[in-house]
Amino acid sequence: MKxxxxxxxxxxxDRDDGWSVRIFDQTKLPWAIEILRLTDADQAAHAxxxxxxxxxxxxxxxxxxxxxLAMRADASTAHLDRxxxxxxxxxxxxxxxxxALERMRAALHNLSPAxxxxxxxxxxxxxxxxxxxxxxxxxxxxxxxxxxIAARKGPDQRVNVLTxxxxxxxxxxxxxxxxxxIFQAHDxxxxxxxWVDETRPRNQGAALTAFELxxxxxxxxxxxxxxxxxxxxxxxxxxxxxxxxxxxxQGDVANKIGTYLKALAAKDNGVPFWVALPHSTLDMxxxxxxxxIPIEERAEAEVTDLTGRAADGRIETIRVVAEGSPAAxxxxxxTPARLVTGLITERGRTxxxxxxxxxxxxxxx
Ligand code: MRU
Numbered sequence: 562m563k564x565x566x567x568x569x570x571x572x573x574x575d576r577d578d579g580w581s582v583r584i585f586d587q588t589k590l591p592w593a594i595e596i597l598r599l600t601d602a603d604q605a606a607h608a609x610x611x612x613x614x615x616x617x618x619x620x621x622x623x624x625x626x627x628x629x630l631a632m633r634a635d636a637s638t639a640h641l642d643r644x645x646x647x648x649x650x651x652x653x654x655x656x657x658x659x660x661a662l663e664r665m666r667a668a669l670h671n672l673s674p675a676x677x678x679x680x681x682x683x684x685x686x687x688x689x690x691x692x693x694x695x696x697x698x699x700x701x702x703x704x705x706x707x708x709x710i711a712a713r714k715g716p717d718q719r720v721n722v723l724t725x726x727x728x729x730x731x732x733x734x735x736x737x738x739x740x741x742x743i744f745q746a747h748d749x750x751x752x753x754x755x756w757v758d759e760t761r762p763r764n765q766g767a768a769l770t771a772f773e774l775x776x777x778x779x780x781x782x783x784x785x786x787x788x789x790x791x792x793x794x795x796x797x798x799x800x801x802x803x804x805x806x807x808x809x810x811q812g813d814v815a816n817k818i819g820t821y822l823k824a825l826a827a828k829d830n831g832v833p834f835w836v837a838l839p840h841s842t843l844d845m846x847x848x849x850x851x852x853x854i855p856i857e858e859r860a861e862a863e864v865t866d867l868t869g870r871a872a873d874g875r876i877e878t879i880r881v882v883a884e885g886s887p888a889a890x891x892x893x894x895x896t897p898a899r900l901v902t903g904l905i906t907e908r909g910r911t912x913x914x915x916x917x918x919x920x921x922x923x924x925x926x
Pocket of ligand 1: 584615616617618725726727728729732733738765803804805806816892
């Protein structure tokens with residue numbers, strides 16, 4: 562993603578600054594672009610827990626660098642195990658976190674402590690490079706869906722895509738998952754327009770997806786979360802494409818709270834509902850997503866309060882819920898496979914089913 566003409570990944574290493582790790586503070590976006598400097602695993606864990614960095618593939622990548630930072634302080638096996646466990650507890654729903662940490666442990670475990678620091682940075686970098694290439698290919702495999710709609714509607718009719726939450730550059734290392742086909746479609750000149758669900762309570766759609774689409778010049782409109790059904794009833798949505806934090810082997814999809822309702826509305830209105838995912842989001846150990854995927858319960862304050870930029874430019878948080886009312890904040894929901902038209906992966910598209918996933922990923926046990 563380009564900001565002020567400079568291409569950035571969403572996580573990188575600053576070798577000239579003691580091999581510290583750099584991320585954007587996503588709690589400040591889109592009002593301020595602040596780059597954070599992480600120098601130890603506790604800082605990486607804090608950044609993930611507080612959602613300074615977020616999005617399923619990205620938290621895996623940052624956790625991997627957290628392991629590298631930890632190895633600099635103490636490269637013993639006991640410390641490796643401790644830090645993998647500590648980072649693994651920062652956020653429960655996205656499986657990419659566990660995937661990245663298991664990959665780091667596997668790469669380092671059999672090495673001597675003296676070799677672990679360099680190997681840890683190399684493995685974390687490989688995870689990032691893998692994610693970038695994976696997301697680019699997800700874009701290539703999603704693009705034909707948008708081309709088909711464009712061909713059907715004609716060049717003066719826009720292709721309306723609805724997306725929920727943020728599954729773009731800021732949720733991955735680059736390009737994104739659900740947004741990757743959209744960026745590619747726009748780049749090749751398709752008349753694509755995105756309905757961006759604001760995505761309460763944290764507004765990742767209004768704040769982050771909209772920010773990315775502005776930076777990339779993609780036409781879009783932010784809508785309240787409850788607008789999707791109405792837009793679909795009136796033929797204003799050609800396709801839904803969302804990201805995901807975990808997909809079970811039968812194709813159930815965990816994603817940001819509210820995704821399930823969009824899938825129900827899509828089914829009722831005959832709108833195709835596609836889910837974009839990298840291999841690191843697959844959890845072949847789980848079958849029934851509703852029963853088996855742990856759903857993160859976040860702080861009440863995310864529901865009761867809203868953060869934004871005041872007229873004088875200050876970033877401000879205000880309470881919008883009646884004093885004395887409690888709030889509940891499940892951060893994700895599960896969309897059953899029966900509501901998913903198909904999955905867009907780096908290996909191609911498939912139906913949301915065990916047969917479909919096993920055909921694409923035969924090596925996954
Ligand atoms: O709670 P978040 O913001 O870390 O949620 C992750 C997400 O951005 C989405 O649910 C997304 O669609 C999956 S990540 C590509």
